[in-house]
Amino acid sequence: MSLTDPIKLRGRTAPSRVLFGPHETNLARRREISGRHVAYYARRAVGGAGIIVTEIASVHLSDWPYERAPLAVDAAPGWADVVRACRPHGALVLAGLGHAGAQGSSAFGQQALWGPSRVADVASREVPMEVEQTEIDALVAGFADAARLAARADLDGVEINAGQHSILRQFLSGLTNQRGDGYGGDHKDRLLREVLGAVREGLGEDRVLGLRLCCDEMAPWAxxxxxxxxxxxxxxxxxxxxxxxxxxxxxxxxxxRPDLHTEPGFNRELCAGIRSGLREAGAEVPVVLQGSVVDHAMAGGALESGVADLVEMTRAQIAEPNLVALVRAGTPERVRPCTLSNQRSCVRDNRNPIVSDEAEPRSGHETEDAAVEGTDAHPRDVLVVGGGPAGMEAARVLASRGHRVRLVESEPELGGALRLAAVVGGRARMGLLIPWWCSELDRLGVKVETGVEVGESDLDAAERDGVAVLLATGSRPGPRAFEAGDGVDVRTVVEFERAVLAAGSTGAALPEGAAVVVHDPIGDWTGVGVAEQVAAAGRACAIVSQDQVAGTQLALTGDLASANTRLQQAGVSRELRSLLRGVGAGKATLEDTYTGERREIDCTVLIDCGHRLPEETLWAARPQHRRAGDCVAPRTVYEAVLEGRRAALAIGAAHRAPLATTGGTR
Known part of the structure; x- marks a missing residue:
């Protein structure tokens, strides 16, 4: 059994055993399945996905969990469009159906949340109304009606959500179900059984009915x-x-769907146990492995070893829509790695970001941006200066479109800031992108030169020879917001990670007995990761933040609570609501952000994780050339890749019409 083998469900054949699972996208128009959804799912069907489950649609008006959450009664026309777009490529299309219950939001529907009991949700702290028989009947009828709509839209079936953000899971759990009637106690699965029966009746006998079931709430006490x-x-x-x-x-x-701190395939044992239990009970129900499965070899191994019958690879296919097609073609090395950072795939927050991937920014934007594939009519010579993410992606895209590309990097190796970011504690998966880019550049014949400085005269010579130039020169340290005196070794985070790479370990890059202070004015993954890294090397460490919690921006990727737990367990002192005012004589001076009161803590090494500025020396001297990435403004890998790709496409199109570097191609 392999990833590319077909599988039959209810007499319908999926062309592969890879499932693209239901997830929030923010692609909806109002609460409809939009044209953007259609293009998004169709792209994965083209890439070989066997089963596509659309974003979970609420089955009843009482449920409006996030602003752009689909609603089944509004989603039916869009479902039909998705089927028409995906079916020619063989993929089975199922509608995700659910009700978030107490894990929803009352902000949009302006009505009480529904729940099995009056147990406040631990995230929103809101107490739901305890549903009575009237609401239960309406809920069951809502699932049945949604199934009928799915059948009329000619979907291949539906998947019922009894996992995360689900009132069905809440009924199954002693954490949230404290009822004394026929839906509680020993009968917690009654609602699920009623829903499945109603859905089958509404769906008909010839369509697929899948179930997403929480099999471990990680709270064994209840x-x-x-x-x-x-x-x-x-x-x-x-x-x-x-x-x-x-x-x-x-x-x-x-x-x-945890971030990259959790090992991929974390549900293997759980899935194998459930599948084995079903087989012992005489049930031959196909089982799907879910849980950060992003590597095709791991996925194939799970199938071959009997852990599962299908594998969900959702984030992997956001990062690489062609995943299955590349494996089927015998070129799995070309699959773009998924970092699991959640920086672009975790979108359930009040900013309403569009789902995407840091190394494949066209994901989620299929309807508005031109594809990279294709060949430009007039190949030209191009010089790309800088081998970080922006430069590597620009060189890859240019070469794939037929241009003759020379990529020059001043450092001994490609990777730029990404190579250093991957050294930060817990961030090693980010580094997987570098060898992938290097392999693609080699395959495409890009001439790569490392350890080479490019000056203004080199740019002038390129211009005289008709060579197009793209500057991706990265960033430099920003100004310090604190005073630095003698007696403290002050390093930027870039300088620190360079020392770690040179020394071969974090411990070798720090003096024995050092008292390390990590200055974190940004609050993203950098400061938290560096603090963990330092503590793991056995050095005393404190992290200084002006915020109420360390790493406050990690709430956007789902790692905030876990990160603070890790800091606590590692013994890192969290100096919160504090501004760093100065270092010197073995001390760091901190100021309370509320009271202005100052205090001192031990500090012999200060690692500054503050903002950086563009390295724009070459561009300032020759502003006629395009630029991309951190030399425009230091941000994340996503923006660097996006701008590198846009600049490459613009260079290729320059013979037709000029294109602004901030234009709409991805």
């Missing part, structure tokens, strides 16, 4: 355990056509 889940799965096995095994609850929302 929550769903693998043992409880196995019994539930066996009880409903005769009603479903496949089972997707997931974990997590309202107390552990990020556990369902």
């Amino acid at each position: 929550g769903i355990t693998p043992e409880h889940a196995a019994a539930t799965a066996a009880a409903v096995a005769g009603s479903i056509d496949y089972l997707a095994v997931v974990r997590g609850s309202g107390m552990s929302v990020p556990s369902t």
Whole structure:
């Protein structure tokens, strides 16, 4: 059994065993499945996905969990469009159906949340109304009606959500179900069984009914355990056509799709146990492995070893829409790695960001941006200065479109700031992108020169020879917001990580007995990761932040609580609500952001994780050339890749019409 093998479900054949699972996208128009959804899913169908489950649609008006959440009664026309776009490529298309219950939001629908009991949600702290029989009947009818709409839209079936953000999971769990009636106690699965029965009736006998089931809430004192889940799965096995095994609850929302600190494939043991239990009960229901599965070899191994019958690779296919097609073609090395950083794929927040991937910025923007594939009519010579993400992506795109590209980097190796970012504690997966880019540049014949400085005269010579120039020269340290005196070794985070690489370890880059202070005025992954890295090397460490919690921006990627737990466990002192005013004589002076009161802490090494500025010396001297990435403004890998790609496409199109570097191609 391999990834590319077909599988039959209810007489329908999926062309591969790879599932593109339901996830928030913010692609909706009002609460409809939009044209952007259609293009997004169709791109994965073209790339070989076997089953596509659309974004979970609310089955009842009482549920409006986030602003752009689809609603089943509004989604039906869009579902039909998705089917028409995906079916020619063989993919089965299923509608995700659910109700978030107490994990929803009352902000949009302006009505009380529904829940099995009056238990406040641990995230929103809101107490839901305890649903009575009237609401339960309406909920069951909502699922049935949504299934009928899915059948009319000619979908291949539906997937019912009893996992994260689901009232069905809340009914199954002792954490949230404290009822004394026929839906509580020993009958917590009653609502799930009623819903599945109603859905089958509404769907018909010839369409697929899948179930996404939480099999471990990671709260064994009262929550769903693998043992409880196995019994539930066996009880409903005769009603479903496949089972997707997931974990997590309202107390552990990020556990369902955690970031890169959690090892890929974390649900293997859980999934294997549930599948084995089903087989022992005589149920041959296909089981789906979910849980940060992003490597094709790991996915194939899970199938071959009997862990699962299908594999969900959602974030992997956001990063590489052609994943299955590349594996099928015998070129899996060309699959763009998924970093699992969640920086662009985790979009359930009040900014309403569009789902995407840092190294594939066209994901989520398929309708508005031109594809990279193709060949430009007039190939030309191009000099790309800078081998960070912006420069490498620009060189890759230019070469793939037929241009003759020379990429020059002043450092001994390609990677730029990304190479240093991957050294930061817990961020090693970010570095997977570098060898992928290097392999692609080699495959495409890009002439790469490292350890070479480019000056103004080199740019002038290129211009005289008709060579197009793209500057991707990166960033430089920004101004210090504190005074620095003698007696403290002050380093920027870039200088620190360079020393770590040169020394071969974090410990070798720091003096024995050092008292390290990490200055974190930004609050992203950098300061937290450096503090963890320093503590893991056995050095005393404190992190200084003006915020109420360390790494406040990690709330956007789902790592905030986990990061602070790791800091606590590592013994890192968190100096919160504090401004760094100065260092010297073995001390750091901190000022309380509220009271202005000052205090001192030990500090022999200060690592400054503050803002950086563009390295724009070459561009300032020759502003006629295009630029991209941090030399425009230091930001994340996503912006660097996006701008590198835009600049490359603009250079290729220059013979037709000039294109601004901030234009709309990705």
